[in-house]
Amino acid sequence: MNEHEELLFDDYEPEQEKVLLSEVLDRVLHTGVTISGDLVISIADVDLLYCGLRVLLTSVDRLKEENG
Amino acid sequence: MKLYYLYGITDQAVEEPPIASLEADGLFGIYEEVDKEFSEEHFNDNLQNQEWVITKAQRHQDVLQQISDHTTVIPLAFGSIFKTHDAILKKLTTQSKEFTYALERLHNKCEWGIKLFYRQDILQKWLLEHDTDLSHLQAQLETCTPGKAFIIKKELERQLKEKLKEVLNDRRRSFHGLISKEDMNVKVNQTTNKELSANPDPNILNLALLSPKAKEAIIGQHIFDFNACSDGIYAELTGPWPPYNFVKDE
Numbered sequence: 001m002n003e004h005e006e007l008l009f010d011d012y013e014p015e016q017e018k019v020l021l022s023e024v025l026d027r028v029l030h031t032g033v034t035i036s037g038d039l040v041i042s043i044a045d046v047d048l049l050y051c052g053l054r055v056l057l058t059s060v061d062r063l064k065e066e067n068g
Numbered sequence: 069m070k071l072y073y074l075y076g077i078t079d080q081a082v083e084e085p086p087i088a089s090l091e092a093d094g095l096f097g098i099y100e101e102v103d104k105e106f107s108e109e110h111f112n113d114n115l116q117n118q119e120w121v122i123t124k125a126q127r128h129q130d131v132l133q134q135i136s137d138h139t140t141v142i143p144l145a146f147g148s149i150f151k152t153h154d155a156i157l158k159k160l161t162t163q164s165k166e167f168t169y170a171l172e173r174l175h176n177k178c179e180w181g182i183k184l185f186y187r188q189d190i191l192q193k194w195l196l197e198h199d200t201d202l203s204h205l206q207a208q209l210e211t212c213t214p215g216k217a218f219i220i221k222k223e224l225e226r227q228l229k230e231k232l233k234e235v236l237n238d239r240r241r242s243f244h245g246l247i248s249k250e251d252m253n254v255k256v257n258q259t260t261n262k263e264l265s266a267n268p269d270p271n272i273l274n275l276a277l278l279s280p281k282a283k284e285a286i287i288g289q290h291i292f293d294f295n296a297c298s299d300g301i302y303a304e305l306t307g308p309w310p311p312y313n314f315v316k317d318e
Contacts, residue, residue, distance in 0.1 A: 021122070022266040023181055023306045028125040031312035032145035033077075 072150045073102045075131045076141040076310070077160070077167045087131060090153055092160035095167050098135060099156060106149050129310075136310035140174050142167060143310045170315060177278050179314060180287055180307035182247070183260070184240060184273040188232075190300030195231055198299075202227060239301050240273045243294055250286060253278035255313050267304070276313035284308070 078096045081089045089096040105114055114120045128146050135141040150156050160167070196202050205224045209217055248254050257274040260267075279287060287305065294303045 020306065021126075022260075023309075024129045025122070025125055026260070027181075027309060027312040028128045028146050029121075031315070032143045032148075033315045 071102050071106050072099045074099045074148045076143050078139050078141045079171050080139045090156050092157045093164040095160045097156045097160050132310040140171050142170050142315050143312050174311050178308035179311045180277040182275045183304045185269040187300040194299040278314040
């Protein structure tokens with residue numbers, strides 16, 4: 001087996017899991033329909049809707065910066 | 069206080085406790101009752117907790133995947149929280165035309181992710197073996213005087229760098245072109261940053277494909293054919309996914 005083939009067929013299941021997790025996070029945290037683009041807080045309280053995505057992205061990026 | 073996490077919109081009911089659905093205008097909002105960790109008081113704090121984020125993101129994906137395996141689903145953004153069933157129903161009703169159109173557009177399709185990476189050491193070796201100009205310079209290096217060797221080595225490094233760039237561009241363009249000829253939507257996403265990616269090799273192309281479910285074999289064949297060229301440039305395929313990247317009609 002040459003180096004390129006080893007690259008493709010190496011048994012790297014733990015790495016495979018990490019790849020899938022990063023793919024999940026990439027999709028879940030960066031896509032999807034935002035029903036409301038703004039954070040809406042109802043005073044009276046019948047409807048309460050969050051759009052957590054923007055906040056989350058900022059937080060996760062900050063976490064990564066802090067962890068180096 | 070009850071809170072409801074709305075995962076997605078479908079055209080079929082899903083009742084697999086704790087996952088439930090609410091119907092309005094032929095549309096179903098798929099949701100789950102969640103606890104105060106998603107409340108406004110706690111959500112922001114929890115977002116600072118990487119493990120919490122990963123667990124909840126994985127749950128989001130798992131629920132959508134479960135639905136997507138059986139029917140068409142419009143994925144909603146992470147953290148779409150409602151306080152009442154009526155609020156969910158109101159959203160279904162007020163946006164029913166958009167959701168209905170999106171479901172028709174996405175019907176019987178799924179998303180695939182394809183990323184191209186390369187291993188520099190393997191690619192350089194392949195170039196030195198297969199490129200005539202580089203092979204010629206390499207041969208000269210083996211027989212010339214030490215003085216001349218310095219100049220030839222510099223020239224070899226310069227040409228190697230340029231040809232590396234050329235072959236990466238060529239392979240990336242040709243793969244993108246090939247995939248684009250198939251009957252599927254192709255979205256080019258930003259390449260992943262090495263530091264934030266699980267794969268340490270440089271990513272040169274990041275595609276999301278929206279493909280009819282029947283085309284799985286064709287996509288697999290393209291990947292196989294691409295990876296057959298042993299130059300150190302390789303494709304990774306993931307999926308099928310719910311259509312995260314294609315909820316907007318662009």
